Amino acid sequence: MALLLRKVWGSVLTRSGSTSSSGSRSIRSSSDLGEDPNSSMGAFDLIPTDVFMQILRLLGPREAARSSLVCRAWRALVADNRLWIFFLQNGKEPWDCVVFAETHLRGGSPYLTYYGHTPQLSFMRIYAQRAVIPGSVIVDGGSGYCKFGWSKYSSPSGRSATFLEFGNIESPMYARLHHFFSTIYTRMRVKPSSQPIIVIIPICHCDVFQGKVMREIGVEIVGQGALKLTGFLRELMQQRNMNFESLYTVRTIKEKLCYVAVDYDAELRKDTQALCQIPGEGLFTLSKERFQTGEILFQPQMGGVRAMGLHRAVALCMDHCFNAEIVSDDGWYKTVVLAGGTSCLPGLPERLEKELHKILPPSMSEGVKVLPPPYGVDSAWFGAKIVSNVSTFIDAWCMTKKRFRQKFRRNTSGRTW
Incomplete structure (x- = not known):
């Protein structure tokens, strides 16, 4: 660092000697960064601010942070948000994700801060805090696939077929869930008590915090996951006397051929036949089954399920959010972002948006x-x-585990299990 500054300083002195008479030289002043006018960097005040910032960028975050210990003026310069935004933008995390997380997720309740007042942030402090956050175990226990890995990784490090290996975890049993998590921890070679754990798991046919979350934020449970769709496709294939070895074969066919019809009635009149070659199984031909499988998301009765359709559940969530009056602007709940394996079915976003515009009143459907x-x-x-x-x-x-157990006891006191 000292060598770099000496070279820059020599260049500045040479340039200042040739331009001092013309008065065209840009000199860094304490007012540039809003620091104390009485503080000074000595002879380094002659270095333009943009040049100094470029030096700090080249040094990197660790050396830049050490530079803040030199004096008050250097600390004010190093603490400039523009410098640390540059470091964050060139980090492993996408910049838009960093901004969203640090402005809306810092308090742990995104819906309370989404349109609230965002305090002035110190990105130098944010960078330092993010650097020491311990890695977390993330387990996405979808009913179709389970994805798991460390939060510091760029993507999940492992996957497994949830139902084929662990059974149905949509309606969880303690023994099944215990086997599920212990297997994941063993594969990741981690002790559950040694670091934070984030679990994403579909839990159907039960209340969420005794219904409080439903009323305040808008949470509805449909009970139609990847496992239900795969099972329905299996029934359709069996009706046509199609032979297959396992549910894994049916799932593979679903992922390759199935889609959601934007207009179900119109799709029935089309020729939708398609072929799928499964190694070791042979050639499979599907026609109407391709879009009938995904149709149970909107017409659950087709699959013998007594539940509301996906579009009605989303509309009900929007109504909950509208009535909650969390913020004056009602646009915050009108953007629906799909997630999960089933949401990757082609045509699902278009169909869901179309159905929402049909059933929502104009005042709510506009902008959805x-x-x-x-x-x-x-x-x-x-x-x-x-x-x-x-x-x-x-x-x-x-x-912590202790706090979780205490909260669980309070929530379940007086109830019989």
Whole structure:
């Protein structure tokens, strides 16, 4: 660092000698960064601010932080948000994810801060806090695939077929869940008590915090996951006397051929036949089954399920959010971002958006848009990754085992299990 500054200083002296008479030289002043006018960097005041900032960028975050210990003027210069935004933009995490996390997830309640007043942030402090956040174990226990890995990784490090290996975890049993998590921890070679753990798991047919979250924020459970769709496709194939070895074969066919019809009635009149070659199984031909499989998301009765359709559940969530009056602007709940393996079915975003515009009143349907999963089947895992890397993760989001047990006892006191 000293060598670099000496070279720059020599260049500045040479340039200042040739331009001092013309008065065209730009000299850094204490008012440039809003620091104390009485503080000074001595002869380094002659270095233009943009040149000094470029030097700090080349040094990197560690050396730049050490430079802040030189004096008060250097500390004010190093603490400039522009410098640390540059370091964060060139880090491993996407910059838009960092901004969203640090402005809306710091308090642990995103819906309370989404349109609230955002305090002035020190990105130097944020960078330092994010650097020491411990790695978390993220387990996305989808009913189709389980994705797991460390929060510091760029993507999940392992995957497994959830139902084929662990059974149905949509309606969880303690023994099944215990086997599920112990297997994941063994594969990751980690002790559950040694670091934070984030779990994403579909839990159907039960209340969420005794219904409080439903009323305040808008949470509805449909009970139609990847396992239900795969099972329905199996029934359709069996009706046509199609032979297959296992549910894994059916799932593979679903992923390759199935889609969601934007207009179901119109799709019935089309020729939708398609072929799928499964190694070791042979050639399979599907026609109407391709879009009938995904149709049970909107017409559950087709699959013998007594539940509301996906579009009605989302509309009900929007109504809950509208009535909650969390913020004056009602646009915050009108963007629907899909996540999970089933949400990757082609045509689902378009169909859901179309159905929402049909059933919602004009005052609520205007501006509604449905976005496909931004990270494909791993979108839920990446969402947990964003949360686990926020600078206030430990204090705002984590709960110790002791505190969890105490809270669980309070919530279940007086109830019979």
